[in-house]
Amino acid sequence: ELKVEQNPLFLSMQEGKNYTIYCNYSTTSDRLYWYRQDPGKSLESLFVLLSNGAVKQEGRLMASLDTKARLSTLHITAAVHDLSATYFCAVNTGTASKLTFGTGTRLQVTL
């Protein structure tokens, strides 16, 4: 059974600081996704990582994938309050479009 774990589960950080969220998964996959969810809202797609060594950047967020280590990271640079949300990674394995989501990281950026 595929397990997807994120750490930390909760992150409180000050504006302007840098931090990294980690996503580990238990079986081979080269398809990993990052989503953002604001409280009471739906999920917004952030990044799609489809190969070993893939790196994607959008604004203050950068995601990378190491399929050999079964690890993806989401790096936050110079955090701002607007980045406060819950971030999920999700892994796609097998032939069907089945996503297994990580445990989620609730990010709180304080002034």
Added chain:
Amino acid sequence: DTEVTQTPKHLVMGMTNKKSLKCEQHMGHRAMYWYKQKAKKPPELMFVYSYEKLSINESVPSRFSPECPNSSLLNLHLHALQPEDSALYLCASSPITLGETQYFGPGTRLLVL
């Protein structure tokens, strides 16, 4: 248009009621999904439809009955639900090509009394 719409936004139902959740997309996606999300938990896949045919059922109880009438619409029929079924129900769609991202609707927040 990258929008997935869901109705209703909120639903309160008793354990003997029958209700339906609706989902619609006009992006030409041929894969559609239902997820259930409890508070402070990740979404859990319930069903996947590919080309309007049910391709994955994650051992969901029969009181949840999905239906895909055409390539743009996805329904979830609810009957004799339990209070523990209260959750946010999310619909998503994606191109059928492997590796494509899934686009999520705003969800229906369901409360079962």
